[in-house]
Amino acid sequence: MRCVRSGCPGSYGAEGYCDECGRRAPAGAVVAPPGGSVATAAATMPSVATISAGSARTGSGRSRPSARGGLGAGLIDIPRVPLRDPATAVMSDPKVAESRRFCTGCDAEVGRGRDGRPGRVEGYCPHCGHPFSFVPRLRAGDLVNDRYEVLGALAYGGLGWIYLARDRNVSDSVSDRWVVLKGLINTGDADAMAAAVTERRFLVEIDHPNIVKIHDFVQHPDPKTGERVGYIVMEYVGGQSLRDMLVARRAEGVRVLPLPEVIAYGVEILPALGYLHDRGLIFCDFKPDNVIHAEEQLKLIDLGGVRRADDDVSAIYGTPGYQAPEVATAGPSVASDIYTVGRSLAVLSFEFRGFASTYADRLPEQAQVPLLAQEESYFRLLRRATHREPARRFQSAAEMSEQLLGVLREVVSAVDGVPRPTLSRRFTPERRAFGTGAGEVGDAVVADLRPASVAAALPLPQVDVLDPGAGVLATLSVTDPGEVVRQLTATPTRSVEVTFRLVRARIEQGDQAGARAGLDELAAADPYDWRIDWYRGLAALAANNPGEARIAFDAVYDELPGEPAARLALAAAMECTGDPTAAERLYTRVWRVDHGYLSAAFGLARIRLAAEDRAGALAVLDQVPDSSSMHAIAQVAAVRASLHTTTRQPVEPDDLLHASVRLERLSLDVERRARLAVELLEAALGWITAAQVPRQRPSAGDRVLGHELTERGLRFGLEQAYRAMAQLARDSDTRIALVDRANTVRPRTLI
Structure with missing residues (x-):
């Protein structure tokens, strides 16, 4: 049914309100509910019991998502910020602080006090003659556009005063629809007026749950000049801005917001900016003041500076300390919006003194x-977001x-030690775990870390399914590097992904020159592709050049600070270059986030054991889940770690007993169990026959693999283990040698 209001072109929606003017349908009017059948307005309107005080109808035919806020991304709980009663939000004495009074014509200071006298709130700039006014144009009780009843001023900003008003067309005796009217500080400012007109053209079409809703654009005569002034009508968001939350924390003696909360705020609000960018719009003036936390949701407010990406005419609005340095010459862009987010996160998360002066275009060291x-x-993320080069x-x-979400997982896991793994959109899982030699049982156990083994085990970048060569790679069934090179060289398809696969095959072939040539070709086409550095790192490791690999993986970490795979690769390169302290720090962060990166666990154990932290090594090996294919290998490594002895940390009876219990619990084949039993019994016999007096004597009845922890008992046990290995020997020479050992170690007996 068409709206009955004179001159209104709207129609009543299923909820019983006009989609144009917002007026409620008269009783008995026939409207169409969502299902399409006819119903009366009275039947389709919610009952009084279902309407909460302060709820609002948008008056728009578009539907908007109304889901519970996703703050914290399911990783942390962020306290709700209760909605503020609109009536208490208005300013009792609306004024613009003198320190914030600047001429909109030349940006000079205006309205400043002298000789103890307060500055003027209206007048003309003494430098350029441009008029200025810092007085609200609307007063309580004013009726704008015969519809919006003003309650008072809420705040002031770079583009104008903000007023709270009640929408008479929607409000009734049951509920009120509160709206915000945003006007101009100076009605004679042509740039500001042009910005307001621009907003009227496209901002009403913006519809995102994390962006304040623009309802209308109206005009109202200026009470002083009579000129018609434009006002934007937007939804009222009754929470707290992030800046207000920061100020409140500082009043309590806490200078910053908790880092997990700050990161969660960034994760929540970035999709709203992405929504604008996808529609060719640039926000321009993002800062903590323009983000409201209301209950369990964030809202991006103050769209006054929003402009189209291809707009080269409109005035540019920004805030010193947040605005990207290139905006003054190159104009705003998606990259400049990213810069403002990075600066905002920095201001909220640490005490950023001089962010608008000394550090206006850079981060502190x-x-x-x-x-x-x-x-x-987190530092690397901020550094990339605020890089001087867009x-x-x-x-x-x-x-x-x-x-940012990856960094949040890392930060939160570091706090409580609970892993928070997720599938990466950038990398495959580890191809295999590297550095697991301590858990292997065989004739040629390599316990140290070999760069080439790391190169063959690290994750690989995911294939871009939109690449023209993705289909060719999906049908590639061979794994031999030479055959891969032959087939891909012969295919007519040439693409970025095909070239990367050729590079990988040549690295595996040992063709370093061919791999470098392919990477140089890719770098010439796109020098900012992080995958180039990743494969340079793999090539360097394969060529036993961990120093060069470290530089390459460090560059990848800069580009992808939230990816555990980048940290894992850099940690391995650090360890190979002889920097265990730096490697341990990164291995720890990787392992805490995701227990799927088993190489990180073995790396930690290896480094801690070398630092004589046996307990730390055992703790991390015990964290390898029993559902993992590497659980048994981790437990074998733990058995060996228990037997690791140094001058400062000799093996004690408890270590031997714990190693025995571990080995007895393990499900190993006969040969591996026999080999490991020999290692354990040899270590126990060596301890008990040592010349020095043990610091800790064994207790009566202590047994290692069922044998008494005495010299005689251990010799019998070791004899049995040697004979068991002799039975499994593959050649007669080995069998004879093992039998000889058994006879040598056997204690003296009468028979």
Whole structure:
């Protein structure tokens, strides 16, 4: 049914309100509910009991998502911020602080006090003659457009005063629809008026749950000049801005917001910016002031600075300390919006003194900020987001959000020690675990870390399914590197993914020159593709050049600070270059986030054992889940770690007993069990026959693999183990040697 209001072109929706003017349908009017059947307005309207106080109808035919907020991304719980009563939000004495009074014509200071006298709130700029006014144009009780009843001023900003009003067309005796009217500080400002007109053209079409809803654009005569002034009508969001939350924390003696919360805020709001970017819009003036936390949701407010990406005419609005340095010359872009998000996260997460002056275009040194020194991934994320070169920043809000979520997983897991794994969109899982020699049982056990083995085991970049060569790679069934090179060289399809696969095959072949040539070709086409550095790192490891690999993987970590695979590769390169301290730090972060990266567990155990931290090595090996294919290997490594002895940390009876219990629990084949039993019994016999007096004597009845922890008992046990291995020997020489050992170690007896 068409709206009965004179001159209104709208129609009543299923909820019983006009989709144009918002007026309620008269009683008995016939409207169409969602299912399409005819019903009366009275029948389709919610009952009084189902309407909460302060709820609002949008007056728009478009539906909007109304789901519970996703703050925290399911990783942390963020306290709700209760909605504020609109009536208590208005300013009792609306004023613009003198320190914030600037001429909109030349940006000079205006309205400043002198000789103890307060500055003027209206007048003309003494530098350029441009008029200025810092007085609200609307007062309580004013009726704008015969519809919006003003309650008072809420705040002021770079583009104008913000007023709270009640929508008379929607509000009734049951509920009120509160809206915000945003006007101009100076009605004579042509740039500001142009911005308002621009908003009227496209902002009403924006419909995202994390962006304040623009309902209308109206005009109202200026009470002083009579000129018609434009006002934007938007939904009222009754929460707290992130800046207000930061100020409140500082009043309590806490200078910053908790890092997990700050990161969660970024993860939540970036999709809203991405929504704008996908529609060719740039927000321009993102900062903590423009994000409201209301209950369990964030809202991006103050769309006054939003402009089209191809707009070269409209005035550009931004805030010093947040605005990207290239905006003044190159204009705003997606990359400049990314910059403002990075700066905002920095301001919220650490005490950023001088962010609008000394550090207006850069971050402090990592060593100057304890948080950044502790949270390496977060520092790298901020550094990339705020890079001076726009091309080096995240190229989309989605890309930054993905990496920020990975950093959040790392930060939260470091706090409570609970893994928070997820499938990577960038990397495959580990091809195999590397550095597991301590858990292997055989004739040629390699316990140290070999760069080439790392190169063959690290994850690989995921294939871009949109690449023209993705189909060719999907049908490639051979694994021999030479055959892969032959087939891909012969295929007529040439693409980025095909070239990367050729590079990988040549690395596996040992063709370093061919791999470098392929990577140079890719770098010439796109020097910012992180996969080039990844394969340079793999090639360097395969060529036993871990120093070069470390540089390459460090560059990947800069590009992908939220990816555990990048940290794992860099940790391995660090360990291979003889830097166990740095490697341990990264291995720890990888393992805490995702127990699927088993190489990190073995790396940690290896480094801790070398540092004589036997307990730390055992603790991490015990964390390898029993559902893992590497569980038995981890337990074998733990048995050997228990037998590892140094001057500062000799083996004690408890270590031998614990190793015995571990080995007895393991499901191993006969040969491996016999080999490991020999290692354990030899270590026990060596301990008990040592010349020095043991620091800890065994208790009566202590047994190792069922044998008494005495010299006689251990000799009998070792004799049996040697004979068991002799029975499994594959050649007669080995069998004879083992029998000789058994006879030598056997204790003296009468028979």
